[in-house]
Amino acid sequence: MFRKSERLWGKAPLMSDYDAVIIGGGLHGLATAYYLARNHGMKNIAVIEKRHIGFGGAGRNTAIVRANQRTKENLSLYKEGLELWPKLTAELDYNLMFYNCGNLNLAHSEAALSAMRMQVASARFFGIESHIADPKECKELVPALNISEDITYPIFGGMYHPPGGIVRHDAVVWGLAKGAAKLGVHIHQGTEVLGINVEKGKITSVETDQGTISTPRVLNAAGGYSASLSYKMLGIHLPVSVLTIQAMVTQPLKPLLDHVVSSGAYHCYANQTLKG
Known part of the structure; x- marks a missing residue:
């Protein structure tokens, strides 16, 4: 290949x-x-x-792209990068398979939701679209979510970032x-x-x-x-460490997940590729 x-x-x-x-x-x-x-x-x-x-x-x-960080340095950098992906396909004359599906970051406590409100405020200050979603909207965005209160990490809400997505x-x-x-x-x-x-x-x-x-x-x-x-x-020391993380790839499935979904409490994120 x-x-x-x-x-x-x-x-x-x-x-x-x-x-x-x-x-x-x-x-x-x-x-x-x-x-x-x-x-x-x-x-x-x-x-x-x-x-x-x-x-x-x-x-x-996992090729996730987003611009919903907290600091002004990161926000400016990631915003420019996010705006660049759709243009690069035409510029390079090569399909980068950018999929603007949006990112949903789940909050499983009031503290996490409060932190997300600050992130949203920072993002909006720099003209980046993001908003707080209540559990009902989270369920509408991702019907497979369980929003009941009697689970290990109940969903208090989330931060939805429509400009985000995935790229190949x-x-x-x-x-x-x-x-x-x-x-x-x-x-x-x-x-x-x-x-x-x-x-x-x-x-x-x-x-x-x-x-x-x-x-x-x-x-x-x-x-x-x-x-x-x-x-x-x-002889130069760089403050770079290598951390091994794991990713699980399933067989192709019928459309199930229309957005990138992440959870800090579960230490995971998931998305469905264009191939399933």
Whole structure:
């Protein structure tokens, strides 16, 4: 499958010199390469991926997108990202399968509901659509919910965020790779970075198992591997920890869940993909 998809971004030879080297072929690495080429005119860029693009977190997530955080920094960032997803399909000429189904975050106590009211107030201040839903509205949004009071964690209400939804993560990876390659970015899969050379406090080159690359700029976009890579090659400690979480995938079902539903009390969230 990945070999067939490779035609979308080609297979360029590894050059000995690049203006920038990006380590990691996930969403952050590919998006950075794409926007450096599109917005800043940097065409001579290499994305180095040890395995295949999307191998790490970019290909192992539930692809939920939202903009209902609390702080102004997060709200501004996530709002811009949320507005970007529908546009990227046309821009990249690749269907990212963005599904604007809305997010419903359940509250199982008065304290949780009070915290959600503050989140809603913050979101509205920045022009982001969100509102508090009572148990009846939660049931209308998700008919399968049990809103009775004699359960372990009764539903006191929830925060409904209509602009949120889901996106197909592998489609985003392939779409960004296609867009970056079209702008001249070289994507090298199956290539491992072995070291980063520094002289007089400046990066001069990157060592790979396919050869040495001269470059003045390196971006570490290796996700969960970024901390060990930075320490091993540069002696830099990054405050990044890897946490293992679990996801359960069912067989395709008839339409049952029209929205993304999350619950802090149950420590889980659920959504139904377009395939069921």
